Amino acid sequence: MKRSLFHIHALCMLASALFLASCGQDRSGEYYALIGPKTWMYETMQQHYLFYEDLPTEEGLNFFDKPETFLQSVVSSQDQKNGSVFSHIDSVNVSRVQSAYPTFGLEGSLIRNTNGDYVVHILYVYPDSPASEVGLKRNDWVVSVNDRALNTSNFESFFQRPSSSCRYRVATEVDGQPDTSYVDMPAPRIIEQPSVFTYKTITAGSKKAFYILYNGFETDDEESLKAAFNEAAAQSPSDIILDLRYNPGGYVSTAQLLSTILAPQGAMGQPWLTMVFNDKTDPQTQTYTFDANLLQGVTNLNYDHLYVITTSNTASASEIVINTLRPYLGDKLLQVGAATFGKNVAQSLFTNEAYPQLEFWLTTSYTANSENFYDYYTDGLQPDYVSSEDLTANLGEFGTPADSILAPVFYHLEHGTFPSTGTEESTRSTGSKIIYNPIDHKPKRSQMSIK
Structure with missing residues (x-):
């Protein structure tokens, strides 16, 4: 590995100190073991980081920090939002459909x-x-x-x-x-956390809609996603309600699967998502398509409208689905709720055999749709109709008109238009205050293993 003058100088100083402190034993290997992972991370970022021009000079960095702490010290302001940092370190072999620690569920x-x-x-x-x-x-x-x-x-x-x-x-x-x-x-324990939380067929007037609450794009749970939509197809619904209110994202490959299930037949083989890399990358873009081969075991659906339920916690891979379907569905896609989080970048996986316990997910690209649109970092993806879920008030059952964020969808199913009095956030209030919502703190992910 190439060493900078800074590292060589620091090595000489520390090696000298270690030599004196250990009666002549050469302990420089301990130094390399301490700084090696961070040196590799920094050099990887210099080449592949979407915001490499924002990297601080290495002279001011502490390469003795833990990898997570070191990453926090170098990420660009463009690689984070509202306290969420997009580039991240993961432990290897962690199941995303299980809780990471014992819980009540x-x-x-x-x-x-x-x-x-x-x-x-x-x-x-x-x-x-x-x-x-x-x-x-x-x-x-x-x-x-x-x-x-x-x-x-x-x-x-x-x-x-x-x-x-x-x-x-x-x-x-x-x-x-x-x-x-x-x-x-009972005692807390590790539990399954299914991405497909619930789904059902509902009726509103003469319409029959398939409702699905989908909470995470996880490759381990793709068969459950296919099974849900197979049940939907058997019911021949007129409309689809995709509830992403709690969905902070996950794997881009799973977003491609869901997008392909929901895309019109004429979109098969057409551009789905374009990754826009930094100017050091050749080629600078890579395009993925709506791939009919992903539909093995499931069919894509024909419907009148796709209602997508969103909040400020709808992020990353969730936003990719909305953004990439919009050019193909047009007015058939109706986003209901609040503006999405606004994460328009994806992370690629980098590993190093020398550090087998380190999964480095680095922000490497913007995520653009077929019209090359990806400028939603600041304002998120805006809803076609504003609605909200008041966490301080009564929460209706998922997939029913009593669920306040879904009420305008039921109205639209029955009348073909949204109610005229809901173009602004609900002003009703119980006087109570939300102190902490754990959904706000779930990691925002658009992970793509392409490196």
């Missing part, structure tokens, strides 16, 4: 109500999880744990990373009346 937002008390509003519960086993469900409220008040300090240990069983006091509605009860939570 629920996602809930920490809310401070009008009385000043902290409560957790459950957004959804994973199947076959400790939370589902005790009957917890969407729209339940946890008001205390082990008879202790909730706060910002104990939220993580009781909900996000629990280490032991505990007792929740839960508030819910029974026949329209509020009720509270105690629930003994």
Whole structure:
């Protein structure tokens, strides 16, 4: 590996110090072991990083930092947004459809109500999880744990990373009346986190639509995605509702599969996505198509409208699907909800045999559609109709008109137009405040193993 003068100078200084400190033993190998991974990362970024011109000079960097810390110190401001850094380090052989650590299997937002008390509003519960086993469900409220008040300090240990069983006091509605009860939570454990969270066929007026809540683009879960759309095809729906409100992205290859399932037949073989690399890369662009070969075991669907449900947490690979289908679907694609996150870049995987435990996902390209559009970093992809999910208020069941973000979709299915009074965000408020929404902090991913 080529060494800069800076590294040679630093090596000489440290090697001399190590020599004196160890009675003449040559410990320079320890130095290389400490800085080697970061040196390789930095040299990789100089060549392949989309924003290589923003890299700081190496003289001011600490090559003794851990890889994650080192990466944080060198990434461009264009490679991050709202606290989310796009280039990242992953551990190898981690299943993305399993929780990374023991959990109760629920996602809930920490809310401070009008009385000043902290409560957790459950957004959804994973199947076959400790939370589902005790009957917890969407729209339940946890008001205390082990008879202790909730706060910002104990939220993580009781909900996000629990280490032991505990007792929740839960508030819910029974026949329209509020009720509270105690629930003994089993011990937390590693659970499956299916990307296809739920799907169903729904009716609205004379229309029959297929609804799917899809929470992550994971290659390990592609067969489940195909199976869901095969069931949809068997029902011959007139419309599709693709709910991406909680979907922060994942693998570009899985986004290509979903896009191909949803694309019109005439789009097969046509440009789907173009990766736009830096000016050191030859060729500077690489184009992928809607590939009919991906449809083995599933067929693409014919429908009147594709409604895509989005929020500010709809990101990365989710945005790729919307952006790449828009030129082919036109007015048939109706985005409902809020503007998306605005991540218009993809990460490629780099590995080095010398550092087998290091997966380096580096931002290498913009993600453009067939019209070469990728300028949505600042404002995200804008909805055709604005709607919202109020996490401080009653949460309707997924795929029903009681789900506030979906209400205008049901109206459109019945009437062929959206309601005239929903062109702005809902102003209704309970007076409560969202303190922490875990969905906001899920990693935004557009991962592509092309290196």
